[in-house]
Amino acid sequence: MTPHTADKRLSNDGPNAEQIEYWNGDAGERWARYQDKLDGMLRPFSDALLQIGAVESGDRIMDIGCGCGATTFDLASRAGAGGRTIGVDISAPMIARARHRATALESTAEFMLADAATHAFAPGSFDLLASRFGIMFFRDQVSAFTHMRKALAPDGHIAFVCWRTMKENPWISIPLFAALPHIPKQEPAxxxxxxxxxxxxxxxxxxxxxxxxxxxxxxxxxxAELAVGGGADPLGDALQQTMDIGPLARIFKELNESQRARTLDAVREALAHHADAERVVMGGAVWLVTARA
Ligand SMILES: C[S@@+](CC[C@H](N)C(=O)[O-])C[C@H]1O[C@@H](n2cnc3c(N)ncnc32)[C@H](O)[C@@H]1O
Known part of the structure; x- marks a missing residue:
């Protein structure tokens, strides 16, 4: 597989058109901008993925929904010079960021702009399909996972990390619940x-x-405990990130000025309960998922 062959504009008429539009817009740009900070915050989950991925030297690995490549670099260094690791993602800004980092890090990781649910991977060409939070966005889930399984060798395996419920993830639910009285009523998910x-x-x-x-x-x-805010102004940092990335960011964009002001006050107050002089820390909860082809 040549990683750059799929680098034409991704078609917006497939099953994941909505996600392709979303991750190539403002959201993808923001993730790319926050890459450094998010990688620090999500480190415990990368480490957990590496552990369950049980990479062997020489493995051929696909990192699904690789984003800016943090886990792809880790997987590639475990697979070593005899292995091959390819990060696949639908987001052009995030793949661009990943490629830029690969050069700077002198990593052997390769990156491909493609929809993992539909791209024509060579059958049996991977030993491991891995992902940190990149496998929750398929419109037709059974079809996507069936398609990707066919890219696995007969003795291949998968290792995924994905979020548990919102309630079990205070780093998302605390700001969102604080905002609820100040935002339009949300449709239940x-x-x-x-x-x-x-x-x-x-x-x-x-x-x-x-x-x-x-x-x-x-x-x-x-x-794991997640450091959502840090630096010189941990609370301001956490507030900014909460409004830029994740579920509340999507809602915040649609608010008028007075709703925004009230939401910011309420979220700041809620986050302050989890802040000390150095960090704002809240809990995160995931599933670690493994299976065989
Ligand atoms: C929450 S981000 C996680 C990014 C990265 N794995 C990380 O942990 O930093 C989800 C990623 O999945 C990608 N994605 C969503 N649907 C995809 C698909 N069908 N094929 C490939 N990537 C996809 C998005 O573009 C985005 O980069």
Whole structure:
């Protein structure tokens, strides 16, 4: 596979058109801008992914929804010179950032702009499909995971990290619940719909993977403390990030000026309960998922 062959503009008429538009707009630009900070904050989950991924020297690895490449670089260094690691993502700004970093880091990791749910990967060409938060955005989940399984060698395996419920993730629920009285009423999320919490229900995720033909599925909880704010003004830093990235950021963009002012006050107050002089720290909760082809 030549990583740059898919680097034409991604077609916006496939099943994941909405996500392609979203991750190539403002959201992708912001993620690329926050890359350094997010990689620090999400480090415990990268480490957990490396552990369950059990990479062997020489492995051929695909990092699905690789974003700016943090996990791709880690996986590539574990696979070593005899291996091959390719990060696949639909977001042009994030893939551009990942490639820039690969050069700076002198990493062997390669990057491809492609929809992992539909791209024509060579059958049996990977030993490991890995992902940190990049597998929750497919419109047709069973079809996507079936398609990707066919890219795995017969003895290949998968290792994924995805969020548990919003309630179990105070770093998201605390600011969002504080904002609720000041924002328009939100439609309840449709269970399993593409988005950060698509696989918060482990039984549902197990069902999707079973229907997609995976075996020996294991789903284990893992918790970590996340430093959402830091630097000279930890509270200001946490507030800025909360309004720029994630579920509240999407809503904040649509608010008028007075709603924005009230939301900012309420969220600042809620975050302050979790701040000290150096950091704003809240809990994060994920599923660690492994299975065989
Ligand atoms: C929450 S971000 C996580 C990025 C990165 N894995 C990380 O942990 O920093 C989700 C990523 O999945 C990518 N993505 C969503 N749907 C995708 C698809 N169908 N194929 C490839 N990437 C996809 C998005 O563009 C985005 O970069």
């Amino acid at each position: 449709i269970p399993g719909a593409p988005g950060p919490f698509a696989f918060d229900d482990p039984d549902r995720f197990r069902g999707v993977l079973t229907d997609a033909g995976y075996k020996a599925i294991e789903i284990e909880p893992f918790d």
